[in-house]
Amino acid sequence: MTKPLLELKDVVLKVNRNTPEEITILNKLNLTINAGDFITVLGSNGAGKSTLFNAIGGDLSIDSGQILLNGKDIAHDSVEKRTRFLARVFQDPKLGTAPRMTVAENLLLAERRGQRRGLMPRGLNHHLDHYKELTATMHNGLDERLTTATGNLSGGQRQALSFLMATLKRPEILLLDEHTAALDPRTGQDLMRLTNERVSQDKLTCLMITHHMEDALTYGNRLIVLHHGKVTFDAAGADKAALTTEKLYSFFAEIE
Amino acid sequence: MSLAVSAIGQGLLWAVLGVGLFLTFRILDFADMTVEGTFPLGAATAVAAISNGMNPLLATLLAFVIGALAGLITGLLYTKGHIPILLAGILVMTACYSVNLRIMGRANVSLLGKSTLFKNHLLAALPQYFDSVVLGTIVMVVITTIVIYFLQTELGQGFIATGDNQTMARSLGINTDNMKIMGLMVSNGLIAFGGALVAQNNGYADVNMGIGIIVIALASIIIGEVAFGDLTLNQRLVAVTLGSILYRFVLLLVLKLGFSANDLNLISAIILALCMMLPVFKNVLNFKHILKRGLDTND
Numbered sequence: 001m002t003k004p005l006l007e008l009k010d011v012v013l014k015v016n017r018n019t020p021e022e023i024t025i026l027n028k029l030n031l032t033i034n035a036g037d038f039i040t041v042l043g044s045n046g047a048g049k050s051t052l053f054n055a056i057g058g059d060l061s062i063d064s065g066q067i068l069l070n071g072k073d074i075a076h077d078s079v080e081k082r083t084r085f086l087a088r089v090f091q092d093p094k095l096g097t098a099p100r101m102t103v104a105e106n107l108l109l110a111e112r113r114g115q116r117r118g119l120m121p122r123g124l125n126h127h128l129d130h131y132k133e134l135t136a137t138m139h140n141g142l143d144e145r146l147t148t149a150t151g152n153l154s155g156g157q158r159q160a161l162s163f164l165m166a167t168l169k170r171p172e173i174l175l176l177d178e179h180t181a182a183l184d185p186r187t188g189q190d191l192m193r194l195t196n197e198r199v200s201q202d203k204l205t206c207l208m209i210t211h212h213m214e215d216a217l218t219y220g221n222r223l224i225v226l227h228h229g230k231v232t233f234d235a236a237g238a239d240k241a242a243l244t245t246e247k248l249y250s251f252f253a254e255i256e
Numbered sequence: 257m258s259l260a261v262s263a264i265g266q267g268l269l270w271a272v273l274g275v276g277l278f279l280t281f282r283i284l285d286f287a288d289m290t291v292e293g294t295f296p297l298g299a300a301t302a303v304a305a306i307s308n309g310m311n312p313l314l315a316t317l318l319a320f321v322i323g324a325l326a327g328l329i330t331g332l333l334y335t336k337g338h339i340p341i342l343l344a345g346i347l348v349m350t351a352c353y354s355v356n357l358r359i360m361g362r363a364n365v366s367l368l369g370k371s372t373l374f375k376n377h378l379l380a381a382l383p384q385y386f387d388s389v390v391l392g393t394i395v396m397v398v399i400t401t402i403v404i405y406f407l408q409t410e411l412g413q414g415f416i417a418t419g420d421n422q423t424m425a426r427s428l429g430i431n432t433d434n435m436k437i438m439g440l441m442v443s444n445g446l447i448a449f450g451g452a453l454v455a456q457n458n459g460y461a462d463v464n465m466g467i468g469i470i471v472i473a474l475a476s477i478i479i480g481e482v483a484f485g486d487l488t489l490n491q492r493l494v495a496v497t498l499g500s501i502l503y504r505f506v507l508l509l510v511l512k513l514g515f516s517a518n519d520l521n522l523i524s525a526i527i528l529a530l531c532m533m534l535p536v537f538k539n540v541l542n543f544k545h546i547l548k549r550g551l552d553t554n555d
Contacts, residue, residue, distance in 0.1 A: 057427075083429030090423070098420035101413075109417050114429035117410035165428075 004068075005205055006033040006056070006173055011065035013048075013055050013229075025051040027229035028065070033173070033207070037236075038199050040216035041209045042248070043226035044256070049209045052226065053175045056207075058082045069172070084114035087171035089162045089179040096162030099151030103142060103161060106150055107131050110165035134164060138194060140187075156187035163191065167198055174199070176208040180215075192219070213245050227255050261385040263508050267476075267501030268392025269453050273469065274476030274496040275399055276446030281477065282492075283407075284419040284439045289345030290330045291447045291473060293352025294323040296466040298448025299455035300359040303367055306456075312373045316452040323448020324441040326352060331437030349466075356463050363463045372456035388457055395453065396497050399446065404490050415439060416489075447473070468521040471528050476500035478531045503527075 013026040025048045033039065043049050054060040056067065058079040067075040069085060090096050097106050108124055128146065135142040138160040142153075150158055159179060166174060176195065180188035196219050199206050210216050216223055223240050225233035225248075232255055235243060273295065280288040298319035305315035326348055333344035357363065374380070379387040406412045417425040418435035425432050447469070455461040480492070480499025487495055510523050 079426050080429045080431050083427060088427050090427075095421070095423045096427075098417045098424055100420050101416060105413065109413055109425075109428055109430075112410060112428070117414045117430070119406070119409045119411055121405075122408055122410050122413050 003035050004032050005035040007068040009066040012063045013051060013060060014063050025229055029230055031231050035205055036203050037222050038206045038220035039222045039224055040220040041207055041224055042216050047226040048229040049226050050177060053177055057086060057088060085172035087166035088175045089166045091178040091181050093155045093158040093182055097150040097158050100149055102147050102149055104128060104131050104146040106165060107168060110168045113169045156183050159183060160191055174204050174206040178209050213248055217243055258385055259508060263504040264501055265385050265388030265392055267504040268396055269388055269457055271396050271476055271497040271500035272450035273447050273473035274500050275403060276443045277473040278477055278496055279439050279443040283416055284436060286341045290326060290348045290444055292466040292469050293349035294326045294444040294448045295451040295469040296356050296463060297326055297352050298323050298451030299461035299465060300356040302452030303365050303455050303461035304359050306370050312371055319452035320445040320449040324445035327440040327444030331440040335433035335436055364460060366460045374456055400493055404493055471524050475503045475524060475528045478528060479503050482531050482534055
């Protein structure tokens, strides 16, 4: 369980390069993610949390440093190539699903994440029973709406679908970017609980950005804090279990 | 009677454009101006090839390939060159004008006395105007079937997803640039193919025959959608052909009312504008809604 799966070494990422507005978002960031880690990521706005995800995902290219997956540098691989090992759930429910395609069609798209798509018929009907069972685990009526265009779903249903899509084909790394933040508190907590169940059942390696300190403490086996583009706090296992909101608040007060 | 047959035949031949444009306008969700250049490009290619002795069927297929190449250029300008799609289309459309003059050697080339798809002895034996009905039906059945099949493949689903939600498509490993390029290639290939058919049907190619093509192609899409309402994606593709035929009947009616053929572009634009504004009118003129609101005591 302690084999490094993903290592970020001295990662520097700047935006508005070579302009007077140049800002260094990730500043020699180092992070080692072990297989099976469920890491909650805290940090104030602008600390670089989303940028960290975009650097791992390939949406933003890094200026220097290394991103190693199982020891192999992937820093120059395209977004498409990285989806072979990586799945993401975005904060905005609109970003994770195709609105004019049905729930089942979206799931089918996700089933081939990172794989070649050829001219074979998609074979949607073979999957419907499986999708019915799968969506029923969300307990939010999604299983009754498999043939509904996702644009007609509620935000909670869409986000639950996004989560299912991200985990349908087991990712080596799952990135959750405040995926419950846009939902009402109850729906958000439901999805959070389901997320935790799925991640621990499937032993997924997962990074989850959150602004809820309680969530960050409750879930996962490791907690990191980003500040000015660096990991300034990293607690795992028993150390993490011993953390309280008070301790975290005082830590945040210190670094601000 | 023969006018109606003629309208159906024309509608079927022009429907190729509607299906071609559907791929970009409805699925990829952008307006591709390239088609104004690739339609005459297809016509010029076919006419020049036939004039030089090429088999009409081969010449028509060649038009598809040349049109697809023009689509490839638009696609590269758009995805790799980061030129906005509207401008990329206009650039290639403008360039096509010169290319078309080069291909034809002059502004208008006649196929008089040359072999065309319509002079095939089976088609030529049919009564007047039935040749375009038969050929148009064959072409539309084949093209619509292929497109419907393609959209149901894994690749086709990735293509649809690209137009629907690019961020999601990329996060699932779909190369959205390639999908857009592919869509533009097939779309413009089909438009050029339509240009080749229309040129052979008319018996000539003209360098100005592309003007207003995007409006005509959009009209078949929009009229099909307005006329048939809520449809599945596959049904909508079939509705494009029916919309194209309906559009020809509308033009026929307009001509009967005494307008001249020179007015057709203006009329086409007005018809399309009205159809596209229909959702707005529906809200304004929704008497049922107004009545209900008037009776609602909670208001």
